[in-house]
Amino acid sequence: MSTQTIEQVVGKPINRVDGRLKVTGMAHYSAEIELENVAYAVLVKSTIAKGSITNIDVTGAQKAPGVLAVITHLNAPKLNNLEEENFAIGKLGEKLMPLQSDQVYYDGQNIGIVVAETFEQARYAASLVQVTYDEQKPVFEIEQGLSQVYKPTQFFGEQLQVERGDVEQALAETDVRVEATYTTPIEHHNPMEPSASTAIWDGDRLTIYDTTQWVQGTGRIVAYILGIPDESVKIISHYLGGGFGCKGFTWSHPVLAAIAARKIGRPVKLPLTRQDMFTSCGHRARTIQEVTLGATKDGKLTAIRHVTTTETSPVDEFVEACGLTTRMLYACPNLQVAHNIVPLNIATPTPMRAPGEAPGTFALESAMDELAYKLGIDPVELRLINHADVHPHTNKPWSSKYLKECYQLGAQKFGWTRRNPTPGSMRDGENLIGWGMATATYPGYRTPAAAKAQIFADGRVVVSSATHDIGTGTYTVMTQVVADVLGLPVEQIEFKLGDSSMPMAPVAGGSQSAASVAPAVKGAAEEVLKRLIDIAIADEASPLYQASPEAIATDSGRIFRKNSPSRGETYTEILRRNNLPLVEVEALANTASSESQEARNPAVRICAGKDENADMQQYAFQSFGAQFAEVRINPRLGQVRVTRLVSAIDVGRILNHKTARSQILGGVVFGLGMALMEETVVDSQSGRLLVRNLADYHVPVNADIHEMEVLFIDKPDPRISSIGVRGVGEIGITGVAAAIANAVYHATGKRIRELPITPDKLL
Numbered sequence: 001m002s003t004q005t006i007e008q009v010v011g012k013p014i015n016r017v018d019g020r021l022k023v024t025g026m027a028h029y030s031a032e033i034e035l036e037n038v039a040y041a042v043l044v045k046s047t048i049a050k051g052s053i054t055n056i057d058v059t060g061a062q063k064a065p066g067v068l069a070v071i072t073h074l075n076a077p078k079l080n081n082l083e084e085e086n087f088a089i090g091k092l093g094e095k096l097m098p099l100q101s102d103q104v105y106y107d108g109q110n111i112g113i114v115v116a117e118t119f120e121q122a123r124y125a126a127s128l129v130q131v132t133y134d135e136q137k138p139v140f141e142i143e144q145g146l147s148q149v150y151k152p153t154q155f156f157g158e159q160l161q162v163e164r165g166d167v168e169q170a171l172a173e174t175d176v177r178v179e180a181t182y183t184t185p186i187e188h189h190n191p192m193e194p195s196a197s198t199a200i201w202d203g204d205r206l207t208i209y210d211t212t213q214w215v216q217g218t219g220r221i222v223a224y225i226l227g228i229p230d231e232s233v234k235i236i237s238h239y240l241g242g243g244f245g246c247k248g249f250t251w252s253h254p255v256l257a258a259i260a261a262r263k264i265g266r267p268v269k270l271p272l273t274r275q276d277m278f279t280s281c282g283h284r285a286r287t288i289q290e291v292t293l294g295a296t297k298d299g300k301l302t303a304i305r306h307v308t309t310t311e312t313s314p315v316d317e318f319v320e321a322c323g324l325t326t327r328m329l330y331a332c333p334n335l336q337v338a339h340n341i342v343p344l345n346i347a348t349p350t351p352m353r354a355p356g357e358a359p360g361t362f363a364l365e366s367a368m369d370e371l372a373y374k375l376g377i378d379p380v381e382l383r384l385i386n387h388a389d390v391h392p393h394t395n396k397p398w399s400s401k402y403l404k405e406c407y408q409l410g411a412q413k414f415g416w417t418r419r420n421p422t423p424g425s426m427r428d429g430e431n432l433i434g435w436g437m438a439t440a441t442y443p444g445y446r447t448p449a450a451a452k453a454q455i456f457a458d459g460r461v462v463v464s465s466a467t468h469d470i471g472t473g474t475y476t477v478m479t480q481v482v483a484d485v486l487g488l489p490v491e492q493i494e495f496k497l498g499d500s501s502m503p504m505a506p507v508a509g510g511s512q513s514a515a516s517v518a519p520a521v522k523g524a525a526e527e528v529l530k531r532l533i534d535i536a537i538a539d540e541a542s543p544l545y546q547a548s549p550e551a552i553a554t555d556s557g558r559i560f561r562k563n564s565p566s567r568g569e570t571y572t573e574i575l576r577r578n579n580l581p582l583v584e585v586e587a588l589a590n591t592a593s594s595e596s597q598e599a600r601n602p603a604v605r606i607c608a609g610k611d612e613n614a615d616m617q618q619y620a621f622q623s624f625g626a627q628f629a630e631v632r633i634n635p636r637l638g639q640v641r642v643t644r645l646v647s648a649i650d651v652g653r654i655l656n657h658k659t660a661r662s663q664i665l666g667g668v669v670f671g672l673g674m675a676l677m678e679e680t681v682v683d684s685q686s687g688r689l690l691v692r693n694l695a696d697y698h699v700p701v702n703a704d705i706h707e708m709e710v711l712f713i714d715k716p717d718p719r720i721s722s723i724g725v726r727g728v729g730e731i732g733i734t735g736v737a738a739a740i741a742n743a744v745y746h747a748t749g750k751r752i753r754e755l756p757i758t759p760d761k762l763l
Contacts, residue, residue: 014476030196033209043126043270043280047131051133051134056131068117077259080227099256106346107345108278151339161338164333166334174294181291182362186346186682188246189277189352194277205232206222206226214508240470248508282349299386312343312344346682366438387404410625410627432747435628436738436740438736440731445516447516453586459571466504468498473663514725518655558571627736631744638763642706642740645708648711660712661710670732671736678697
């Protein structure tokens, strides 16, 4: 069987299929779900950073108008602790179970919930809750907590303490050495849509409309915590207004919404405020990174040492794994990567767009620029000299790698050869001009996923998977994949997602959704088409009767004989003549062995790539890119403007150039914010966050963004899947902060190693 379409859809920059719903307000988000008799809940948060609650007076809140319930640790139901986590099942954002004790570990910890008829009534009543504490001395700064420092072992299965060769000896014998410390601050995700949970009980069955990047993981976690069967919980998240990682794990608000709804016997909507988001959904942790590079006079790296010290909370461990990229980015025989964690009285950090890679590439790529200047070698040339032809740590060949092409393409588009390397040498009037570059990289993750494909007798096609569209364009690219397989226009296809009862899919994080789900969608569509063909060739009334599947082709919703195209019929005709309302198949796109692949047992299991189980073990999967930045600096004001950015990216095959470009643009803007603006400041006395809104937490706006260009290599990765696509959501941020910092040095001769780069650091 061959599929022929009038025009291949995959790769085309078609508009988002859900775009009209979003711009007309018809796409309903979790806080917008309309329900009868719904009540509203508001969180009560601690006002100290360490201690215990000695008294909590809810009398005033209970008497306030419209109040239905006030829940604290004194009357909350007992919840199950999840001591041993299995990421294949789900992941808690923070292991601290809400409202289970009087202990306070950080400012802004959830210590109560007020439920009322309206949101305004609940918010007012929450302000009336009076709490008395036995306050203890907290620790807020990494330097103050070093007595409690420890070495974590793993980050999602990756070893965090890594050595190869003899770094000490190599550094002692090296020709040229660069040694510097780089720091990054606390950053917050600040998606456009704050988190929200709407919980509805129907007997013993629970449905939650939740702002999550992982409906199935959230469902399993909530079920375990509440002590009910997995199948009794359904999580729905059809639309998400951005997440960037803060909605990837399960936080306390869906659990609290469920508790409140059960207590009052009504649906409860718990919308987080922008202020709540700063302490309820994680953040990117501060980092202190010590990087040492050794090289020969001709630029060949002989040693790399990258030591990261970062923070976590007293109740859980999260590592900002900055050194993982350093293991593999450049060929170097001697390497030491180490990570240290200091527990502080802060909320638990969590993944934020390219966790580890974003701050890690800032440090490593800044150090590479310093080395380039010390050697007198062009920064692009230095990276080419140290290009890793195989994975330096595992010695595995790359599944595909076009980093050299990224350097060449980006440099050519940017005009890099016109750069005068001398710092401060390029000017436009009184403004200093600086050009900088850096390497971008992010792992090529892929995990098992499943999809169901249905062809209906009325001509509709519905394909579903419990994946998500967090703004990335999943609805659109999956529709394109189905359209190509079935030879149908995208308007005839509906792709459904965001429901935990659908076929299994992984968390929409780690840039893995397209690489994981698209092969399952493709496989399900191919299998349902095969099933339809089997029905036709077994039907004596069909013009395809007893035809060989190899002698059959499809085009525009019609199946026909290759040697006689007039002898054929449409999908609809086949189903109607056989009195079938639909034909359906559920397929699992398998990868390497994984516990999660046994979670469901679809009728068809496929390997969406040649010898794919072997490939996932034999090759290293990684995306690469090159970032080029131009800055314009007013030397009197210290004001930095990024006037030009060029990103050349290798992420395998591009499913949709428009949505992929949007992802890279968004990542680059994230990187610009990281470089110049974003910082959450903690009060050194109280531990309170001094930044809790978008007026104070500065993110780039349209006026901050000038010329941006995205270039794709667009060559399929033949070993990650039959589609050849790797994820595109996170690589865009990597390397951007370093490229901008390197451009600032080129413009001013001042090396800024502490983000964000603000005027006070330049003047």
